[in-house]
Amino acid sequence: MRITPRRRATLLATAATASALVAGVLTAATGPAAAAPTDLVGWATQNGGTTGGGSAGTTTVTSASALTSAVGSSSAAVIRVSGTINCSGMLRVRSNKTILGNSGAAIVGCGFNINGDRNVIIRNLTFRNWNDDAINVQSSATNVWIDHNTFSNGYDGAVDIKRGSDFVTVSWNHVFNHDKSMLLGHSDDNAAEDTGHLRVTYHHNWFDASTQRHPRVRFGNPVHVYNNYYYKNSGYGVASTMSAGVLVEGNYFDNVKDPYHLGEASSGPGTLVARNNYFVSSGSGQAGGSVKSIPYSYSLDSASNVKSIVTGGAGAGRISV
Template identity: 85%
Template sequence: MRTPQRRMTLLATTAATTAALVTGGLLTAVSAQAAAGCRVAYSVASQWPGGFTGNVTVTNLGDPVSGWTLRWSYGAGQQVSQAWGATATQSGAQVSATNVDYNGTLATNGSASFGFNASWNSSSNPDPTSFTLNNVACTGGTTTPTTPSTPGTSGTPGTPGTPTTPPIPSDPPPSVPPPTGLVGWATQNGGTTGGGGAPTTTVSNASALTSALNASGAAVIRVSGTISCSGMLRVRSNKTVLGNSGATIVGCGLNVSGDRNVIIRNLTFRDWNDDAINVQESATNIWIDHNTFSNGYDGAVDIKRGSDFVTVSWNRVFNHDKTMLLGHSDDNGAQDTGHLRVTYHHNWFDGSRQRNPRVRFGNPVHVYNNYYRANGGYGVASTENAGVLVEGNYFENVNDTYHLGEADSGPGRLVARNNHFVNSPAGQTGGSVASIPYSYQLDTASNVKSIVTAGAGAGRITV
């Protein structure tokens, strides 16, 4: 995060890509002696004929703001129909998005994210070109309002003088487009960017890792070498935890509890003594991608207690029993119902025995394009009125591919389609599942084995 610098010339930058439009700006003062400024990142997360999903992040570069409304106008007839993370209304071409109860206060350099669904009916869907925050234009820096001098103090006697304080602009931080490869529920609710373009910290021991994960503010944390630890290490909001080549965490796990906007990628976890990754207490917008898990005590990736908007993708689990639990208890429906929306795609469940995943309450939960090999217990279980779509997966040597209910948990609902079976039976289905709100590319199920084994697990991406 850059510190504003005093300059004589206002710097303004507008950068646009197909994935994101970033605008920021010089804000005219709305109250005496209050520095004002903002930056807006606008992106189209997915698009289909007649509709699209948009994500917006607004960053306050000036003095703290309590309560905000962001406005923009469309030039091609787009109409917003639904929003999350903000309350959105539209009058003609102008859209107004107002904070909800949990994100109304924006500290200096603080951000709020929200998402929306909208329609478009023309031949193109152009991004808006300008935004206002609380009715003041955004173009990328900050300015301190000025107080005119008293008459005659400068310039021609008897006329107002020149301002006593020049503008103080800042260079806009780099744009933060949506992470490459992110698909599924973590694209919703304003999207998931983790630490974004924040400074990078490299850690190589347990003490440094613990401190970096628990620090406030956005950060990109690179893990180097093998780190041995115990228990669960707390991960705070707006973090990207990224393993360098060969990065391994032994003996402990990561706990995302009540925080949001976290990315965990390219790490090897083994021999953990609790969970490897635990997402709980209404944590939202989490992406767990390209990790390898083996030989742990409890869950590899457990998601529970009202958490929401999570994508678990391209991970490999082997030599392990209890893989991925979604919803921890049959008695927690009051907190979990309406939440626990998770996408599991392109994971390699390599002999992992059970919970691949085991689902309570979440609807819709999307399990697509995963490779299941020789899972001794079962593949997918839908319980406690959950709604699970099992789509385009490859099952090989799996005696129990998917079913309704599990142990003492009552049945959920499960829809299966376009799966591929090798020495494995089709499983138990029943009921209906809510529709999937995001766009995704479904690989042909018969090709999933080769696709997943070539790409899943740590060390399979360039970081």
């Protein structure tokens, strides 16, 4: 039987799809990529903005090996995670990536390392039981957006940002059953690399009885912490240390004895401006000094409404991607 060129192309495409499914990855080179998100605000809008994989083709991954390969590629990509992926250690995420969780998608046992790369979006994923950090942004990585994820029961930080990284937005995430939530600046002796960087926006996150670091800040100025919901945090809410400048604005503190303070452990104090926050059965907080102005536009929700807004919208599974 003679195989026509069209028939040969069909057979090759079918074989390629079958091989990809066996490997745990299905790439759709044709057809539209996921729409670029339009709800980004904060520091990740600066420095040229954050678009992730943009209009690059979409790849769906269902295994640890496929995920490792996809996020580590040097090419721009929109990567969809399907199902539960069990893994260990830290997976290197290279520049120009959008990583989206399909409904119910989970990363269990490992985390993402954005190490000196730029323009990365991570949305709608559940991270649990990670054995290092869930998301680590380091080594002058820039323009990163971490949005609508859920974090629980990990070893170290849920979202740690350090070593001169910059222009990051952390929004609409839910952290529970966890100790060290979000570190900004890893060391007191890293001023030379960090000063003038570590500019991050944290907004509409739900810190749900997590213990500390919501965030713990070194050197970054201005760091913007607004419209977050803090609930029964047994350690503290926000700490400004090592000459950092933090604006704590429009947050809802619910049964938080220590909502914010200056200095932490052996780290000397930074500055902290607190305004328009709402307190229920909570301490009054410690503020002092001035903070640089915020350069971007944003809409501030009334602090008294933040509990209902954030609990109704934060975490994985609350958006369509």
